Amino acid sequence: MSDMNSLSRRTLLGTSLAGVASLPFVPGLARADDGTHCAAAGKSDVPPVAGPPRKLTIAWNQSAICTAAVPVAKAKGFFARYNLDVDYVNFAGATDQLLEALSTGKADGAPGMALRWLKPLQQGFDVKLVAGLHAGCMYLLAPPDGGIRQLTDLRGKTVGVTDIGGPDRNFFGIRLKEAGVDPEAEVQWRQYPADLLPVALQRGEVQAITDGDPFSYLQKRQFGLVEIDSNMHGEWAHIACCVIGLRGSLIRNEPAVAVAVTRAILEAGAWLACNPEEAGQIFKPYAAHASAEDLAEMIRIQGHHHQTLGSSFRDDIVRYADALKQIGVFRLSLDTSRYAQRVTQDLFAA
Numbered sequence: 260m261s262d263m264n265s266l267s268r269r270t271l272l273g274t275s276l277a278g279v280a281s282l283p284f285v286p287g288l289a290r291a292d293d294g295t296h297c298a299a300a301g302k303s304d305v306p307p308v309a310g311p312p313r314k315l316t317i318a319w320n321q322s323a324i325c326t327a328a329v330p331v332a333k334a335k336g337f338f339a340r341y342n343l344d345v346d347y348v349n350f351a352g353a354t355d356q357l358l359e360a361l362s363t364g365k366a367d368g369a370p371g372m373a374l375r376w377l378k379p380l381q382q383g384f385d386v387k388l389v390a391g392l393h394a395g396c397m398y399l400l401a402p403p404d405g406g407i408r409q410l411t412d413l414r415g416k417t418v419g420v421t422d423i424g425g426p427d428r429n430f431f432g433i434r435l436k437e438a439g440v441d442p443e444a445e446v447q448w449r450q451y452p453a454d455l456l457p458v459a460l461q462r463g464e465v466q467a468i469t470d471g472d473p474f475s476y477l478q479k480r481q482f483g484l485v486e487i488d489s490n491m492h493g494e495w496a497h498i499a500c501c502v503i504g505l506r507g508s509l510i511r512n513e514p515a516v517a518v519a520v521t522r523a524i525l526e527a528g529a530w531l532a533c534n535p536e537e538a539g540q541i542f543k544p545y546a547a548h549a550s551a552e553d554l555a556e557m558i559r560i561q562g563h564h565h566q567t568l569g570s571s572f573r574d575d576i577v578r579y580a581d582a583l584k585q586i587g588v589f590r591l592s593l594d595t596s597r598y599a600q601r602v603t604q605d606l607f608a609a
């Protein structure tokens with residue numbers, strides 16, 4: 260692998276969490292501050308919402324372990340702490356439909372992957388990205404005897420994905436471009452249902468596959484696959500992968516509620532980074548094929564210790580937008596700084 264890929268996900272995460280307790284507080288970064296719990300990014304003195312409990316609806320994809328902060332926030336009382344009464348809507352449809360649901364008030368907020376949301380947000384949905392929830396949850400896998408050892412080995416090969424326009428397809432397109440491989444001209448991409456990706460590998464229809472947990476973790480173990488790349492390598496380990504989005508009207512009309520629900524989810528995300536075993540138990544009802552122990556291990560090797568807000572979060576969005584320009588998702592003339600300013604909102608600015 261390249262130098263950028265020389266650190267494993269587990270080594271990087273272990274180093275980050277082992278050393279973070281001794282570091283000074285950095286605004287915008289979740290930190291372990293006493294070895295038993297984690298402090299979330301942003302202000303810690305957010306008051307509960309006044310009056311009777313404020314009912315809210317959060318849309319989420321309950322099959323994705325990277326959204327575990329949502330059930331954790333309810334199970335561990337983070338929502339209740341801010342006087343919020345939250346219901347969930349399981350939403351696994353098209354991103355355009357999710358953003359439309361947020362824009363029209365059918366849901367108040369949602370976690371989602373930055374690389375899935377950024378292109379549809381160009382359509383002008385009344386939705387703002389308010390925080391980076393965590394880093395790292397996408398993986399590129401290959402058989403150990405298939406001749407794929409690094410990104411450049413994919414030149415002339417076919418990669419299996421679950422969605423041609425999905426975040427992992429875009430991310431590994433970005434990574435290939437960084438490695439000097441044209442992801443459009445030199446690599447083919449073929450779409451399969453998640454459970455058929457390993458079958459496509461076995462049949463030789465593809466030479467590598469991409470996805471996220473829990474599918475990637477379980478398939479890697481069951482089929483003896485090796486990790487070629489992930490977004491827990493290099494600079495991408497320090498860039499938010501999953502974001503929190505809120506409907507614009509909630510931010511404008513009830514800013515205290517917007518701050519409270521964001522803070523609750525961030526606190527839940529920071530908590531689960533330091534309590535993976537209990538978080539795995541909480542998420543287990545949503546993952547039929549994974550044990551609580553499996554889920555805890557997935558949480559450990561993802562970047563749940565990393566959260567971003569304010570200018571740091573906007574910088575993440577600019578970085579993604581610039582990278583998407585290089586692989587043809589955004590036009591080259593796009594002003595990425597202006598775009599990031601338009602689609603983000605700093606709820607915790609003084």
